[in-house]
Amino acid sequence: MDNLKKTSLFPSYKKHGAKLVDYAGWSMPVEFSGLTREHEAVRTAAGLFDVSHMGEIEVKGKEATEYLQYLLTNNIGIMHDNQIIYAFMCYENGGVVDDLLVYKYSAGHYLLVVNAANMEKDYQWMLDQKGDYQVEIDNLSDQFSEVALQGPKAEAILQRLTDTDLSKVPSFYLKRDVKIAGANCLLSRTGYTGEDGFEIYLGHEDAPLVWEKILEVGKADGVVPVGLGARDTLRFEAALPLYGNEISQDISPLEAGLGYFVKFDKGDFIGREALFAQKQEGPARKLIGFEMTERGIPRHGYPVLSEGKEIGFVTTGYYSPTLGKSIGFALVQKEYANLGDTVEIQIRKKTAKAKIVDKRFYAKNYKK
DSSP states (O other): OTTSBOOTTHHHHGGGTOEEEEETTEEEEEESSOHHHHHHHHHHSOEEEEOTTSEEEEEESTTHHHHHHHHBSSOGGGOOTTBEEEEEEEOTTSOEEEEEEEEEEETTEEEEEEOGGGHHHHHHHHHHTOTTOOOEEEEOGGGOEEEEEESTTHHHHHHTTOSSOGGGSOTTBEEEEEEETTEEEEEEOOOSSSBOEEEEEEOTTTHHHHHHHHHHHTGGGTOEEEOHHHHHHHHHHTTOOOBTTTBBTTBOTTTTTOGGGOOGGGOOOTTHHHHHHHHHHOOSEEEEEEEESSSOOOOTTOEEEETTEEEEEEEEEEEETTTTEEEEEEEEEGGGOOTTOEEEEEETTEEEEEEEEOSOOSOOBOOO
């Protein structure tokens, strides 16, 4: 793994018992003390994530808002300064280039936080779509470290390290120039776990100190370092999509049940025509939630059957630590997507029955 990229927190991994994997070309911790323990810590107390591998792309200039309105599916024009929204960057055919968060500093200045595996592709796509828009687009991904503190005790723990009143930072808003353990940080309050929490963007030189300080001041409250394994089970329980699973260049936001983030009434944007036609006709496929009624753990890519006929595939599947049962998402032909119906999951050479249920396995606990 010597040829893999490493975050500024890499030297801290060994101290905390990290088990490392190759993730999008990065050497990242899949777990520290164990997936189930880390998952439960985030649900009941707090977990600290190294997400420095994420990409950050800056867009600024007098036509930054107009450019992003054309580039993205959500309505950038109604954002307030320091607000954050979730959006898709789509191809002309309605497939997804990436899903991302838009941070608005001001009318002419935005930061897009994109998925690590898509960062270079996203940046090139954004340059290719620039056209005559008067904007500057800069890939700042190498300049940031990022840690995320998530869980019901996240605010109380982080408050011990800053004079900024964190209760005044609403969900899906950001605050710049926040001092945390003496380090100058960009702070946001979004989260990818279903719990309240914060993202802290800071310089590489400050990240190890802030990481250790959070673990130190939060130890009595039960904070633990968390790897990518629990990050995935947490987001999945909260029905948050993962690029390459629930959405991709071949799976549109409408098929994934995420049409709320596609605003057709805002004017033209890339992919609008294809997505609008899909909306008018109704998507031929639909993302469902299911729970296993027979033994077996569903995994990404496993076929889904109805009376022996293949009707789709599993996008994500796990044994849920919170619910104590095996659950999953699957993309299936829409005529087979009825709540309460039974389907079969092909698990290796056997099939096991599952029941279609609501996708919202876990109620999100974001700060209101």
